Amino acid sequence: MKYVSLVRHLVCTAALFAIAGAGMTAQRGIGVARTPLGDGPWVFDTAEQHKVRAVIVTKGLANPWSLAFLPTGEQLVTERSGKLRIIRNGVLDPQPIAGVPPSKMQRLGGLMDVVLHPRFSDNRLVYLTYSKPGEKDLIATALGRGTWNGSALTNFQELFVVEPWWDGQGGAASRIAFGGDGMLYMTTGASVANMKDAQDPSHHKGKVLRLRDDGTVPPDNPFVGRPGHKPEIYSLGHRNQLGLAIHPQTGAVWSNENGPNGGDEINVILPGRNYGWPDVSLGRSYEGPWQGRFAKEGIEAPLVYWMPSIAVSGMAFYTGDRFPAWRGNVFVGALRFGEIAQTGHLQRVVFNERGEEMRREMLLTELRQRIRDVREGPDGLLYLLTDENPGALLRLEPTP
Secondary structure, eight states, X not given: OHHHHHHHHHHHHHHHHHHHHHHHHHHSOSOOXXXXXXXXXXXXXXXXXXXXXXXXXXXXXXXXXXXXXXXXXOEEXXXXXXXXXXXXXXXXXXXXXXXXXXXXXXXXXXXXXXXXOTTHHHHOEEEEEEEEEOSTTOEEEEEEEEEEOSSSEEEEEEEEEOSSOBOTTOOOOOOEEEOTTSOXXXXXXXXXXXXXXXXXXXXXXXXXXXXXXXXXXXXXXXXXXXXXXXXXXXXXXOOEEEEEEEOTTTOOEEEEEEOSBSOEEEEEEOTTOBOOTTTBOSSBOTTSSBOSBSOOTTBOOOSEEESSOOOEEEEEEOOOSSSGGGTTOEEEEESOBTTBTXXXXXXXXXXXXXXXXXXXXXXXXXXXXXXXXXEEOTTSOEXXXXXXXXXXXXXXXXXX
16 A cells, blocks of 8 residues: 555656646756855754754865765865865865875776775775776776875775776766764665666676775675675665665665666665666656556665655764754765756755654755755764855854
8 A cells, every 4th residue: 555655645746747847848957056055154944953053164175076074174075086185274275185086087987985994094095986087988897995084085995896897988986984883884876878787797887886994895785696696786776876874773775776767765775785777767768658567566765755856975973972853863965956067055854763864954955055065073963065166165054
């Protein structure tokens, strides 16, 4: 019965958006005027935390993708064009950090995630995911690490390369996160040319991978020793995953992924499970028809889904005490709403004690910024990267 209700909901929602879309198209072309960010600060009224202020930490970034906080207070930021930047006391160093591997900005690829090793204070290791350039127009999603010496990365090592490589039209996003088990979880995107790649266990595309911190395969991975299966695979059937976070209480791996025209998801990643793409989806193809079935035996259902899409991006659990009404909530960056450009924002999702969604809220809609990443800082505040050129690092803080 729950799938019948789900189908009714999706059909009704799609009909309403079709009617609204037809009316809008008749009046004017599709689109929203681009709005410059301005200097701020801005104060917003929110549903539960109420007055919240957004301030600019720094501007001048070029399509920033990910953010990591150093113990000394600086922030490392990746730019998709291939530069790793550092922000000190709110000032962006004009010189990129040396020692970063070559990468290629292609489709969703480029220089992507940056994460510190859990024992960074001892080993000083910084991990990156990036699109490794190859011969002709080939690229491959890669994982590597280098040692932070206070101003540069040294002794950078390539740890793992996704197979097969992407051709000149390919390239997908990749997030990484260290789990409570000490393993490194890495997302890979599915091919646009061959969507069935996500269901193929003989290569890495459209998967969540589980690796040791040196890039090797843990012996307890679900497909180790199974013929025709890459041993790095932890789960399969994913589209493009742009957010990855570890639940602070349960240690569960949560991933979000972009659907096509609708069907964005948050999934709880379980070993050996199949998440359905492209056969099962709660979204439509870009041409209009439903992508596939809404549900299927043996396919994991999403914890949260969006219809229409919000183009989900970075994701974080809030665990601090500066926003007590938000503790335990999940924050997700949105690049646009309903296929309309210049409608980026931040979304907040509230769950009950059983992990079931209760409500969600759209934040910062007035800024019309593509939110690429969201992180909780060591000060208990929320930090956001706007995927613009120029982009900015924003901070959310309570008002006095």
